[in-house]
Amino acid sequence: MKIEIEKNKCIGCGVCASVCPEGIEMINGVATIKNADADCLQNAAEVCPVNIIKIN
Secondary structure, three states: OOEEEOHHHOOOOOHHHHHOOOOEEEEOOEEEEOOOOOOOHHHHHHHOOOOOEEEO
């Protein structure tokens, strides 16, 4: 599984990090991958209001 966050489009809401604190952290107001193997990343992608978390 490959995960990518389009950081330039991140609005800094932090919803993804709230849903998946094991996999995503907010750094300077931007979502950043903390652990690409976290089980909750799919959930984080689904709740992102701007759909910038891509999982392939």
